[in-house]
Every structure is written in C-alpha cells, then in structure tokens.
Amino acid sequence: MTDKVDWIAVDWGTSNLRAWGLAADGSVAVERSSPKGMGKLTREQFPEALTELLDGISGLNDGPIQVLICGMAGARQGWLEAPYLEAPTDLADLFAGAVRPAMPDARFAPAILPGVCQRGGADDVMRGEETQLLGLAALHPDFNGMVCMPGTHSKWARLEGTRITHFSTAMTGEMFELLRSQSVLRHSLTGDLDGPNRSAGFVSGARAGLDHPDQLLGTLFKVRASALLSDRQPDWCAGYLSGLLIGTEVGSKRHLIGEHPVPLIGSAALCGLYAQVLAMIGATGVPQDTTKIVLAGLKAARSRTAQE
C-alpha cells in the first residue's frame, strides 16, 4: 500500500526532519518525522535520510515528486548550500533562490529554499524562519509588525506583508541550556526543576530581566547566590533563570514592540512563557500553530513555481 501525494513539504531543522505529503486539494495526506536533523548528518547522508523518511509515498502523477525543503538542510554545513536572500527582501521570492541537490533516488526531486541574511553592521542569518514568516504573511495578509520566534536561537523580525525589513537573533534558548547544564549555576539546578516554585521563580527572573536587560551578566549569578543564601530550591532557580533570560530578551526588544499584538511562532510551551512576559509589559503575544505556519509558508513559496 502506498500514499499518493501531489508534492511533499519538508522542514529540515538542526534537530529534526518533518515531512508532509500534500493531496491535490492541498490537504495533508501523509505526515512523517524523524530525528535525523541536519546536526546529526554528514553531507552524504542527506539523500538516504530523505528516502528513508519518504519510503512508501508515491506521486499522483508520473515523474518525480517535488520535495520542497526549508531549514538548515540548506546551510553551509548541510546538504547543499542555498545562498541567502538579503534583507530587506520580499519573501514571496523565496523559491527563486532554491537550490536542487543531487538525488540518487529518482522518485523524488528535492529543492531547498534559501535562508535570509542581513549585512551592514547588523550581520545576522536565518534558515527556516523565513519560510515561517512567509506562512504567517500568507495566513494574515494584512499583518505589519514585529514577529517573535522563540527557540534555541530566537528570532525577532519586522514583517510588512510578505516583506522582511529587519531581524535579529537572540541566543536565549541555547544560553539557558548551557547555563543549566555546564555552568556553575548547575549546582543550583539539579533535581526536580518542574516543581511548584518554578512559576514564582520565573516571574521574579522575568521582572529582573525586563527592568534591567543591561545587567544580565551580573544578575545571572543570583541564581547561585539565592540557592546558597536563601535556600532557593532547584525549581525556583530554574524558573528564575528561564524568566531572567526571556525577560532580558523581551526587555531589549521593548522599543521595537508597537501597539499591535506580537505573533509567537515556536513550541507551545515556550510561546506561553513569552506571552506571559510580554503581558508583564502590557504587550500581547499570540501563539501560532507552528505546523500550520510552516506548511503555509512552503505552500506559498511553491505557489510561485506554478507561475514560473
């Protein structure tokens, strides 16, 4: 038995690989995922990882199935480098920058979408988020404003229709993991981190970060000192560290956040925390359905191929 699809949408990130087979009417006919993210693969292993994931899927029509990929598969250390578009740019043009890696399995014709870069003093890069932004624009054509994409490397982007005018990256999620597991703070972050004190710690840390985003290097050590002096438990300390980092990030973006609600694209848990911190400064964060956003982005990018 095989699954028949029109084309395949793929989100190939650093940690995970996800694929959706789309029916002719645009609905999802089949969904697959694998832990074979870019970070775990050598260049030579990409084709096999894709074939393995798509096994049993066949096309509605003759000829190879188009596989449209966004994310880190297009990075320099990925499958095949897809050169960046440079912001400000119109994301509706993403497909024009796609690259086509060699694919031994002739049933599939992969194309990898480019990322977006920014030069001139504010050097920055994104891969994958640009497709999400295009998806957001497709679902909300009238949106103009800041978008926040929480994660290992959080992105903040200004979107005007399908145009990205400026963006920046905050290493918030990675910093949390490093500090939790590798730094001197780990001594205060061992045990049950999800206990009842976590939310109080989170609010306290978020307040400190929002009020004094310039004091992060100094405030971080309070996690350790509070455990030593005030018998703060690991769950409180974990909440404090998380809140402090997110509060610092949001606090440093405060001047960019306008009157409009801020769409949040990322894991539900993380988006919930960002919404909570945004609320503390009177702003509104609106968590999005990330899968829906990614799919909408890949569809919107592909819609340009039909016009080619």
Add this chain to the structure above:
Amino acid sequence: MTDKVDWIAVDWGTSNLRAWGLAADGSVAVERSSPKGMGKLTREQFPEALTELLDGISGLNDGPIQVLICGMAGARQGWLEAPYLEAPTDLADLFAGAVRPAMPDARFAPAILPGVCQRGGADDVMRGEETQLLGLAALHPDFNGMVCMPGTHSKWARLEGTRITHFSTAMTGEMFELLRSQSVLRHSLTGDLDGPNRSAGFVSGARAGLDHPDQLLGTLFKVRASALLSDRQPDWCAGYLSGLLIGTEVGSKRHLIGEHPVPLIGSAALCGLYAQVLAMIGATGVPQDTTKIVLAGLKAARSRTAQE
C-alpha cells in the same frame, strides 16, 4: 634541609592552591603552589593536599605553625564551611569569622577566613576576593571607590577604607569559556584565536558591549553571522566575543564608576583588557600586583590575631 617560617599564608581557590611561608620580618621565605584547587578535592583530601604542599617547611618557634587560608577552601563544598560575613561590613574583622578545620598533621594549625555575602534582593557571595580587598585597603589606606576584580566570576566592589559596602558578580569569564567551547559560536572560534585580527575584533566587540549592554543576547550571535557573511576569521571572532562580554560588563557598571581610577585585581592579561575597555569610556583602570595584594590581605587579617 628545611625552610623556617613564622607563619604561612595560603590562597586556596577553585583551580589552584598557593602558599607563602613568611619570615619573622614579614618577607616571603618560601613560596609553593599546586594545582590541587578546591574543585578537584573531596572534603577528606584537603589535609593531605596541604601537608604535601607544605612538606619540608618548619616553624621558627616551637608548636604548630599558623596557616591562614583564604578562598574556596571555606566554601560549603570545600574543606570546612566558614560562614559569610554580611556586607556592608568591615573587612578588618575577617579573622574573627575564621574557622579551624581538623588537621591530622600536628605541625600545622590551619584557619580559614570567611567569605562575604550580601542579602536583601541583591543576593551575592564572594570567597577570596574579600581578602584581596582587605589587602588593597592595607596598601592604599585612603582608597574609597569601586574595585574591579576580573576573572571567571568578576567582582565589582565598593570599598571605603577597610569597609565593603556593596558588591556584585558578573559571570563574564565563565560565559566566555562556555560560549567559546560549547555553543554554536564554537564553529567560528576554532583555529588560531590569537592571530593578528584579535585586537580589531576586541575593540569592535567592546564598543558594541559598551554602547548597548542591554543587547548582549542579540549581539552574541553576530560572532557566528560575521564569520558566515563577512569571512571573519577565528582570531577576530575570539576578540569580538571577549570584547563584547567585557564591554557589556563594564557598560553595565558605568553608573557606578566615579572619577577615581579603578584598581584592577586579577591576571595581568585580563586586567590589561579591562583597562583598555575602561579607557574607551574615559575611565582609568589600574592593574595591581595580585600576589602582593593577597599577601597584604592575609597579613592584615592576621594582624588582628595578635590583638586578640
């Protein structure tokens, strides 16, 4: 052959153990060091590490030799916890808080000086730096102002004579090591980090940190983006990261730095970098001879024992 001493001064940090045998006239008769810092020892291993280091040293007088210790040996996870004095406090009273761990080798009578803590919203701790501050006060009795102690955990303290009124810790050095070796930035920090571009990277990073200490989480990623987009070499990136972190630290303390020169206590290389960054905001950093400072601190603390 033995070395005869009046008493022994010991600086027992996380990474290293150093000892100086003092002659009756206060001069250093013998100097020893070992890599057996607190971080490498279990509680039971402290006495042996000390005996081993002091082997062959004997006293000028009968009876056990007084060994006065500052630093992490007095931490909860050290040899014997020496409860903190609470800032604001007079460091001239350090010795009153010393604890005396059991010592199987009766030739030596160790005493460990307390650290200093701070409570009430600005929870913080130090162990070892308080003795350096007392040493600075002993060598410069008229000093009133901010002191900066660069390191893994940099300390900034306000000293008024022998009184410490307030202090804070910045995790700058630890953050540099974590980011350099464990984060995504490591991809741009592999190779010759001490090449000719390091100083230009340092100045650029320091400028960014000084100007926008609130933007650290965002600016950090520029290390990676600059390597990807602008072919920045590893030496430039290492300099940028170092400058950004020190610049952010100094920038966040700017409001505390008065007209007076800021004494710098730490490794010569690091103090040189801090002096360079302080100069960028029109302030003056004055690197101190750290060994002289520690010894002066232990001597000053011990001078109180004579009065007891």
